[in-house]
Amino acid sequence: xxxxxxxxxxxxxxxxxxxxxxxxxxxxxxxxxxxxxxxxxxxxxxxxxxxxxxxxxxxxxxxxxxxxxxxxxxxxxxxxxxxxxxxxxxxxxxxxxxxxxxxxxxxxxxxxxxxxxxxxxxxxxxxxxxxxxxxxxxxxxxxxxxxxxxxxxxxxxxxxxxxxxxxxxxxxxxxxxxxxxxxxxxxxxxxxxxxxxxxxxxxxxxxxxxxxxxxxxxxxxxxxxxxxxxxxxxxxxxxxxxxxxxxxxxxxxxxxxxxxxxxxxxxxxxxxxxxxxxxxxxxxxxxxxxxxxxxxxxxxxxxxxxxxxxxxxxxxxxxxxxxxxxxxxxxxxxxxxxxxxxxxxxxxxxxxxxxxxxxxxxxxxxxxxxxxxxxxxxxxxxxxxxxxxxxxxxxxxxxxxxxxxxxxxxxxxxxxxxxxxxxxxxxxxxxxxxxxxxxxx
Amino acid sequence: xxxxxxxxxxxxxxxxxxxxxxxxxxxxxxxxxxxxxxxxxxxxxxxxxxxxxxxxxxxxxxxxxxxxxxxxxxxxxxxxxxxxxxxxxxxxxxxxxxxxxxxxxxxxxxxxxxxxxxxxxxxxxxxxxxxxxxxxxxxxxxxxxxxxxxxxxxxxxxxxxxxxxxxxxxxxxxxxxxxxxxxxxxxxxxxxxxxxxxxxxxxxxxxxxxxxxxxxxxxxxxxxxxxxxxxxxxxxxxxxx
Ligand SMILES: Nc1ncnc2c1ncn2[C@@H]1O[C@H](COP(=O)(O)OP(=O)(O)O)[C@@H](O)[C@H]1O
Ligand SMILES: [Mg+2]
Numbered sequence: 001x002x003x004x005x006x007x008x009x010x011x012x013x014x015x016x017x018x019x020x021x022x023x024x025x026x027x028x029x030x031x032x033x034x035x036x037x038x039x040x041x042x043x044x045x046x047x048x049x050x051x052x053x054x055x056x057x058x059x060x061x062x063x064x065x066x067x068x069x070x071x072x073x074x075x076x077x078x079x080x081x082x083x084x085x086x087x088x089x090x091x092x093x094x095x096x097x098x099x100x101x102x103x104x105x106x107x108x109x110x111x112x113x114x115x116x117x118x119x120x121x122x123x124x125x126x127x128x129x130x131x132x133x134x135x136x137x138x139x140x141x142x143x144x145x146x147x148x149x150x151x152x153x154x155x156x157x158x159x160x161x162x163x164x165x166x167x168x169x170x171x172x173x174x175x176x177x178x179x180x181x182x183x184x185x186x187x188x189x190x191x192x193x194x195x196x197x198x199x200x201x202x203x204x205x206x207x208x209x210x211x212x213x214x215x216x217x218x219x220x221x222x223x224x225x226x227x228x229x230x231x232x233x234x235x236x237x238x239x240x241x242x243x244x245x246x247x248x249x250x251x252x253x254x255x256x257x258x259x260x261x262x263x264x265x266x267x268x269x270x271x272x273x274x275x276x277x278x279x280x281x282x283x284x285x286x287x288x289x290x291x292x293x294x295x296x297x298x299x300x301x302x303x304x305x306x307x308x309x310x311x312x313x314x315x316x317x318x319x320x321x322x323x324x325x326x327x328x329x330x331x332x333x334x335x336x337x338x339x340x341x342x343x344x345x346x347x348x349x350x351x352x353x354x355x356x357x358x359x360x361x362x363x364x365x366x367x368x369x370x371x372x373x374x375x376x377x378x379x380x381x382x383x384x385x386x387x388x389x390x391x392x393x394x395x396x397x398x399x400x401x402x403x404x405x406x407x408x409x410x411x412x413x414x415x416x417x418x419x420x421x422x423x424x425x426x427x428x429x430x431x432x433x434x435x436x437x438x439x440x441x
Numbered sequence: 442x443x444x445x446x447x448x449x450x451x452x453x454x455x456x457x458x459x460x461x462x463x464x465x466x467x468x469x470x471x472x473x474x475x476x477x478x479x480x481x482x483x484x485x486x487x488x489x490x491x492x493x494x495x496x497x498x499x500x501x502x503x504x505x506x507x508x509x510x511x512x513x514x515x516x517x518x519x520x521x522x523x524x525x526x527x528x529x530x531x532x533x534x535x536x537x538x539x540x541x542x543x544x545x546x547x548x549x550x551x552x553x554x555x556x557x558x559x560x561x562x563x564x565x566x567x568x569x570x571x572x573x574x575x576x577x578x579x580x581x582x583x584x585x586x587x588x589x590x591x592x593x594x595x596x597x598x599x600x601x602x603x604x605x606x607x608x609x610x611x612x613x614x615x616x617x618x619x620x621x622x623x624x625x626x627x628x629x630x631x632x633x634x635x636x637x638x639x640x641x642x643x644x645x646x647x648x649x650x651x652x653x654x655x656x657x658x659x660x661x662x663x664x665x666x667x668x669x670x671x672x673x674x675x676x677x678x679x680x681x682x
Contacts (some may be wrong), residue, residue, distance in 0.1 A: 001560050001561050002560070002563065005560040009549075009557070011654075012548040012549060012553075015548075016547070016548040017548075108475070211459075312569075337542070337544070338544075338546060338547075340505070341544040341545075341546070342546075342557075343505070343529065343531070343532065343538070344503070344505055344532055344538045344540075344544070345533065345538070345557065345558045345561065345605065345606075345608075346529060346530070346532055346533025346534075346558065346561035346562070347529065348526050348529040348560060348561075348610065349525070349526075349529070350527075351561065429610050433506065434504070434505040434506070434532065435500050435505045435506045437505060437538065437540065437544060438496050438499075438500060438505065438540065438617060439540065439541075439542050439544075
């Protein structure tokens with residue numbers, strides 16, 4: 001009996017007992033759906049993280065400090081920087097021109113004076129344990145379109161609009177001034193601050209004049225881009241800075257920081273470029289930090305997660321496989337006479353074995369196909385939930401795609417497993433005596 | 442039906458056949474030193490009370506069961522020496538079975554059931570289909586080719602089974618109570634069909650039955666009693682060795 005004839009017989013058998021086969025197929029479907037959705041999601045997460053690592057994003061970034069490199073700690077992810085060294089436009093241009101650099105985001109800074117409102121929102125009042133007076137601090141700014149590439153995450157509210165002149169975000173340090181934690185971050189959102197850029201005049205006594213603007217807090221962020229309590233767009237910081245620079249340099253108590261940039265964020269052209277770019281920046285003469293060692297661990301952990309998730313899926317498939325074995329054993333018991341008849345009309349043991357193996361394989365194939373489609377649906381659904389969360393966090397969403405390997409793996413895996421599950425019933429059917437054809441009860 | 446004798450006649454020789462079933466309650470000797478000689482083509486009926494061992498005899502003759510003791514030759518083939526694939530080939534090429542319960546596959550149509558028997562010999566699908574249709578036509582069922590057994594009457598199902606038994610041009614047809622489940626009209630039709638086979642096709646037919654009317658149609662009537670066959674037919678008739 002050819003495989004084709006055996007297949008035709010197996011197909012008819014599954015088709016005619018479809019009602020019964022459905023339960024078995026359903027188990028395989030669920031298991032295959034579980035396996036493929038887990039793999040798709042793990043893959044999406046992995047791609048997402050690797051994208052972050054390789055094509056910009058906080059993890060692929062090299063932070064350049066306004067400081068000389070500390071030659072003793074070059075192999076560290078976050079070395080102690082050496083002595084302060086101004087980071088100016090000349091340095092920025094040199095670094096931008098280095099080989100292996102994809103882009104450079106500058107973080108500008110300006111000294112500011114913040115006068116909090118005397119009347120604070122009711123919600124804040126309820127949780128605040130103290131109230132700050134006038135605050136001297138640093139305002140940092142960057143092109144906020146690029147914010148997603150910087151190590152900035154939103155705790156509450158949102159980032160200032162890229163070109164808005166009256167919107168700022170504050171950091172956790174600002175929350176501490178009211179004695180509140182991240183949990184109550186929302187209470188400061190919407191508050192208005194008077195922010196002044198100091199300018200010094202020396203007419204006998206030192207006098208300070210400010211350029212005052214009213215700014216609304218639109219969000220609270222956690223950030224490691226640079227030191228500073230207030231985050232806003234680059235243009236606001238530049239304006240503040242040039243006002244301050246118009247004054248006179250008297251001591252260094254309030255004058256403009258000697259470095260126009262608080263730091264740079266250098267994005268390497270690829271994961272493998274992070275190391276070389278770092279050493280080139282060191283040669284230019286600035287201290288860098290980058291999560292190189294972290295990246296390696298992350299990759300390893302991602303791999304472990306994938307192994308664990310596929311393990312869960314495989315366990316589900318094995319259980320489904322046992323279901324196939326069980327259902328087929330029952331089927332063999334029920335069809336003893338039919339098997340005997342097949343042998344009576346000329347089937348060899350192996351013909352019978354083939355028919356039952358193909359039947360199991362068909363159940364697996366059907367389950368694998370349905371499950372892979374279902375798994376893709378599940379992954380898409382979960383992916384859109386995750387994306388809603390990510391976009392809420394001001395982050396780029398993940399791409400949930402079904403890699404051909406996963407789709408093929410789900411289908412082939414379910415089929416192979418079903419074939420394995422079918423070996424015992426098929427062997428049992430093949431071994432039944434032909435005498436069963438006579439149908440002794 | 443079949444116009445010409447299309448198979449070579451076959452002789453059956455059984456010597457000293459014994460068959461014992463080992464059960465938890467003790468051994469049951471069903472066949473005990475049985476001898477049988479049939480010169481084909483012939484129609485031989487085997488009668489006997491229920492439990493006499495008629496089905497066991499057919500099973501051993503047809504290679505559904507191995508002979509425990511004794512020798513069986515069918516058309517020169519030493520059946521007792523066959524096993525595995527050789528036994529399967531013997532069942533496929535030399536023997537055609539007709540069962541009381543028809544033995545049709547419920548998942549296949551009448552045509553597919555006949556084709557199934559042809560699928561073990563291989564050959565092009567087109568030719569198989571043509572041959573299966575021809576066989577169904579010969580039993581008067583070409584109009585029912587696409588029906589499944591569930592939608593056939595008992596008599597029709599048994600005619601499909603006869604068509605299937607003839608598919609590989611067997612030289613020995615073994616029918617175990619072929620009319621046991623049929624009404625009188627259907628019985629008559631099946632009997633005519635079967636009885637004509639030795640004459641038209643040239644094969645040897647051994648029918649097991651406890652129905653006297655069925656047995657009377659045979660060239661020769663044997664009764665299975667105490668594990669042996671006793672000849673009950675007139676000595677002059679055809680098929681007696
Ligand atoms: N597989 C078996 N195991 C044990 N006893 C069996 C088996 N098959 C048949 N028998 C017994 O052998 C006897 C003969 O059975 P069988 O050949 O079917 O008789 P018949 O067809 O003449 O009615 C019966 O008593 C039956 O119970
Ligand atoms: Mg019987």
